[in-house]
Amino acid sequence: xxxxxxxxxxxxxxxxxxxxxxxxxxxxxxxxxxxxxxxxxxxxxxxxxxxxxxxxxxxxxxxxxxxxxxxxxxxxxxxxxxxxxxxxxxxxxxxxxxxxxxxxxxxxxxxxxxxxxxxxxxxxxxxxxxxxxxxxxxxxxxxxxxxxxxxxxxxxxxxxxxxxxxxxxxxxxxxxxxxxxxxxxxxxxxxxxxxxxxxxxxxxxxxxxxxxxxxxxxxxxxxxxxxxxxxxxxxxxxxxxxxxxxxxxxxxxxxxxxxxxxxxxxxxxxxxxxxxxxxxxxxxxxxxxxxxxxxxxxxxxxxxxxxxxxxxxxxxxxxxxxxxxxxxxxxxxxxxxxxxxxxxxxxxxxxxxxxxxxxxxxxxxxxxxxxxxxxxxxxxxxxxxxxxxxxxxxxxxxxxxxxxxxxxxxxxxxxxxxxxxxxxxxxxxxxxxxxxxxxxxxxxxxxxxxxxx
Amino acid sequence: xxxxxxxxxxxxxxxxxxxxxxxxxxxxxxxxxxxxxxxxxxxxxxxxxxxxxxxxxxxxxxxxxxxxxxxxxxxxxxxxxxxxxxxxxxxxxxxxx
Numbered sequence: 001x002x003x004x005x006x007x008x009x010x011x012x013x014x015x016x017x018x019x020x021x022x023x024x025x026x027x028x029x030x031x032x033x034x035x036x037x038x039x040x041x042x043x044x045x046x047x048x049x050x051x052x053x054x055x056x057x058x059x060x061x062x063x064x065x066x067x068x069x070x071x072x073x074x075x076x077x078x079x080x081x082x083x084x085x086x087x088x089x090x091x092x093x094x095x096x097x098x099x100x101x102x103x104x105x106x107x108x109x110x111x112x113x114x115x116x117x118x119x120x121x122x123x124x125x126x127x128x129x130x131x132x133x134x135x136x137x138x139x140x141x142x143x144x145x146x147x148x149x150x151x152x153x154x155x156x157x158x159x160x161x162x163x164x165x166x167x168x169x170x171x172x173x174x175x176x177x178x179x180x181x182x183x184x185x186x187x188x189x190x191x192x193x194x195x196x197x198x199x200x201x202x203x204x205x206x207x208x209x210x211x212x213x214x215x216x217x218x219x220x221x222x223x224x225x226x227x228x229x230x231x232x233x234x235x236x237x238x239x240x241x242x243x244x245x246x247x248x249x250x251x252x253x254x255x256x257x258x259x260x261x262x263x264x265x266x267x268x269x270x271x272x273x274x275x276x277x278x279x280x281x282x283x284x285x286x287x288x289x290x291x292x293x294x295x296x297x298x299x300x301x302x303x304x305x306x307x308x309x310x311x312x313x314x315x316x317x318x319x320x321x322x323x324x325x326x327x328x329x330x331x332x333x334x335x336x337x338x339x340x341x342x343x344x345x346x347x348x349x350x351x352x353x354x355x356x357x358x359x360x361x362x363x364x365x366x367x368x369x370x371x372x373x374x375x376x377x378x379x380x381x382x383x384x385x386x387x388x389x390x391x392x393x394x395x396x397x398x399x400x401x402x403x404x405x406x407x408x409x410x411x412x413x414x415x416x417x418x419x420x421x422x423x424x425x426x427x428x429x430x431x432x433x434x435x436x437x438x439x440x441x442x443x444x445x446x447x448x449x450x451x452x453x
Numbered sequence: 454x455x456x457x458x459x460x461x462x463x464x465x466x467x468x469x470x471x472x473x474x475x476x477x478x479x480x481x482x483x484x485x486x487x488x489x490x491x492x493x494x495x496x497x498x499x500x501x502x503x504x505x506x507x508x509x510x511x512x513x514x515x516x517x518x519x520x521x522x523x524x525x526x527x528x529x530x531x532x533x534x535x536x537x538x539x540x541x542x543x544x545x546x547x548x549x550x
Binding site: 013017020021030033098102261264265266269270273331334338343344345346347348349350351352354 | 460461465468487489492504505506507508509510512513516530531533534535536
């Protein structure tokens with residue numbers, strides 16, 4: 001077992017945390033966190049629309065009153081989630097510039113953010129070259145219109161979740177270009193005596209011109225081939241998304257997260273917050289529009305991370321009821337309330353689960369079982385799809401119920417998963433607790449002996 | 454002495470903050486912040502302690518801290534898990550001693 005921990009530290013924690021610490025990944029993590037509030041805000045309005053489903057007895061009343069104003073308050077949803085790629089691009093541009101400031105301190109974060117936005121906006125219109133002439137596309141279908149090259153559904157289609165991946169790519173290109181300009185001092189030289197403020201105001205001019213030409217050339221070449229950046233990149237991204245969204249892919253992700261936690265580092269942050277969350281976010285926005293992605297949004301906090309990574313709420317319940325050793329008794333009382341809100345660092349480091357051969361086995365296994373069960377329950381239609389973002393601190397069952405737009409099956413599944421966690425932690429906890437208790441008794445006896453002597 | 458605790462979301466370390474404040478002396482302050490805010494806020498503090506779950510960020514934290522001339526260290530896993538405010542406070546004092 002110790003050998004296993006050694007291998008994990010050396011071959012998994014090392015490379016993965018190096019990767020998670022690269023400038024791009026750090027910026028992606030920060031950008032992801034910056035967009036979370038908007039996914040939650042928009043879910044509030046989505047849930048209002050779902051109220052008749054959530055409270056069936058009041059359905060008629062709600063439909064006749066609150067829901068009449070749907071067009072008014074749904075704007076709060078459309079402009080948050082419908083524009084999520086815009087928020088993402090701004091945040092990623094800002095944080096990537098921040099990361100690059102470590103090597104090029106003269107870069108400016110706000111400039112980085114608006115340059116990234118500019119580059120992204122240039123990918124929005126659909127241009128094609130037909131008979132040697134560039135034209136903006138126009139089309140009309142039942143649910144959407146393409147007008148002057150811009151696809152409109154409820155709002156500008158490419159501003160939504162589908163735009164996130166493309167936004168990441170063009171933001172990266174734009175910020176690299178901006179960085180090169182600053183690094184090699186390609187700026188407009190002002191004559192001596194011009195105030196520094198004026199000079200700074202022009203600092204973004206040349207990068208903006210370069211970005212414009214870069215995007216025009218990219219758009220032009222692709223237009224000649226009858227496509228554009230969004231269409232071109234959507235296929236490889238769909239492929240990556242399908243892998244991460246499959247049961248096998250998610251099992252691998254869960255395993256990595258918990259292997260990292262087993263050596264005491266924040267596996268969730270390293271693996272999920274950086275690489276997986278953008279994919280789950282796109283899946284969530286698709287689900288809000290009627291798609292049926294099984295793994296979407298914050299499903300892991302609704303169904304798998306009950307009490308935190310490793311589903312440790314089950315362990316806490318076992319300790320509260322059955323622990324005899326004073327170490328675990330004290331810990332479970334102190335850790336119970338945070339665990340209700342999915343905060344489990346006290347348990348992970350205090351029990352501890354880290355480097356503890358007794359507790360890591362259920363810690364690895366339970367999430368794999370609950371992830372699999374969740375997958376089949378959702379695909380069999382017993383549990384609703386994830387259609388809303390919820391704060392990750394939502395207690396067991398509550399998050400699942402609200403996150404699925406009021407599916408009772410989801411709340412029941414969360415409770416079943418909790419029961420699985422309790423049952424599987426129990427034998428391992430018992431073994432570990434017996435050992436601790438025996439040690440405590442032995443320590444007390446030797447103490448009394450010394451006192452008696 | 455002003456202590457800054459850094460963890461990934463600033464949630465779990467805020468539990469430790471309360472326990473540390475029990476061992477605070479007049480003029481002491483302890484706050485918990487997510488890693489992303491370190492750079493903006495470090496100037497207001499004397500010493501930085503890092504939650505063990507993000508100890509892989511230590512080199513980054515040290516870089517920022519060194520630039521401001523402040524010491525930084527990872528909190529011991531046991532101390533962190535048992536939310537031992539006394540030991541964490543002692544660690545901060547030792548770093549400044």
